Amino acid sequence: MAIHVDLSELQSAAVEQLIRAHVVKPQAQDVLFKVSKKVFGSCLRQRPKSAVAVSAEELKELNEFLGKSRRAVDYSVWKRIRCSNCKKMLTFYDIFCSGRKLHGDSYIKRFLGGDEYHIHVQRRGGKMEVTCAACSTVNLVVTGYDGPEY
Numbered sequence: 001m002a003i004h005v006d007l008s009e010l011q012s013a014a015v016e017q018l019i020r021a022h023v024v025k026p027q028a029q030d031v032l033f034k035v036s037k038k039v040f041g042s043c044l045r046q047r048p049k050s051a052v053a054v055s056a057e058e059l060k061e062l063n064e065f066l067g068k069s070r071r072a073v074d075y076s077v078w079k080r081i082r083c084s085n086c087k088k089m090l091t092f093y094d095i096f097c098s099g100r101k102l103h104g105d106s107y108i109k110r111f112l113g114g115d116e117y118h119i120h121v122q123r124r125g126g127k128m129e130v131t132c133a134a135c136s137t138v139n140l141v142v143t144g145y146d147g148p149e150y
């Protein structure tokens with residue numbers, strides 16, 4: 001279970017620094033930060049080139065379910081994970097579908113739905129089961145950003 005922190009009313013520069021510190025240093029727990037649109041945009045612009053966005057079909061379903069009108073890149077994951085079976089690049093959509101199964105629709109809608117901006121920083125070295133939406137294989141993923149320098 002993640003810690004939920006609402007930073008959406010705080011000073012942008014300070015929030016960005018705090019989030020960066022959580023990404024680069026190993027954390028004991030997952031943190032779901034609620035941030036302002038400005039901070040969300042700024043963090044998104046700093047994403048590594050290797051970040052993975054959702055496909056057009058995945059985007060449509062995500063926006064419908066969550067009541068948003070976001071772009072594919074807004075649903076980026078920074079970690080590149082391929083399905084162990086079909087080699088599909090797993091996206092936020094696969095994680096989202098796995099989360100729906102695990103937590104239920106109302107939980108996901110409560111935390112991610114509506115016109116809010118969230119950044120989820122996962123703890124390092126945790127284990128997360130992500131079911132591939134294409135072939136239904138359950139992939140055991142080690143959590144936490146370990147990509148290029150950020």
Ligand SMILES: [Zn+2]
Pocket residue numbers: 083084085086087088132133134135136137
């Ligand atoms: Zn697959």
